[in-house]
Amino acid sequence: MSELSTQQCEACHVDAPKVSEEELHQLMSQLPDWVPEVRDGIMMLERVYKFKNYKLAWAFANKVSELAEEEFHHPAILLEWGKVTVTWWTHAIKGLHKNDFICAAKTDQLL
Numbered sequence: 006m007s008e009l010s011t012q013q014c015e016a017c018h019v020d021a022p023k024v025s026e027e028e029l030h031q032l033m034s035q036l037p038d039w040v041p042e043v044r045d046g047i048m049m050l051e052r053v054y055k056f057k058n059y060k061l062a063w064a065f066a067n068k069v070s071e072l073a074e075e076e077f078h079h080p081a082i083l084l085e086w087g088k089v090t091v092t093w094w095t096h097a098i099k100g101l102h103k104n105d106f107i108c109a110a111k112t113d114q115l116l
């Protein structure tokens with residue numbers, strides 16, 4: 006299977022399939038710096054990126070926003086001094102879709 010970061014997101018709809026338990030483990034193995042989190046019953050992918058100051062964190066957050074628009078798939082982004090927390094999940098299915106893993110891999114490429 007090709008690298009996650011080279012794949013394209015597909016249009017997401019309400020009956021798109023969530024990743025299975027087996028797919029989750031296989032995909033997580035390709036994203037060692039990301040962790041699955043469950044919030045309000047919704048499984049998400051999350052990573053905290055550290056930076057030397059606010060300006061560098063802000064610039065990275067902007068790049069993530071641009072990626073989101075390119076893929077038309079949007080994460081939660083928490084911008085703090087020296088830190089950016091990026092959380093991916095698929096709103097339409099209230100869970101994780103393959104798109105979220107592709108976007109997480111693409112997020113790592115922005116560093």
Ligand SMILES: C[C@H](O)[C@H](O)[C@H]1CNC2=NC(N)=NC(=O)C2=N1
Pocket residue numbers: 017077078079080093094095096097098
């Ligand atoms: C209206 C709906 O939000 C849009 O179709 C897109 C935009 N970006 C999105 N981003 C994410 N993470 N999940 C979605 O389901 C999603 N849907």
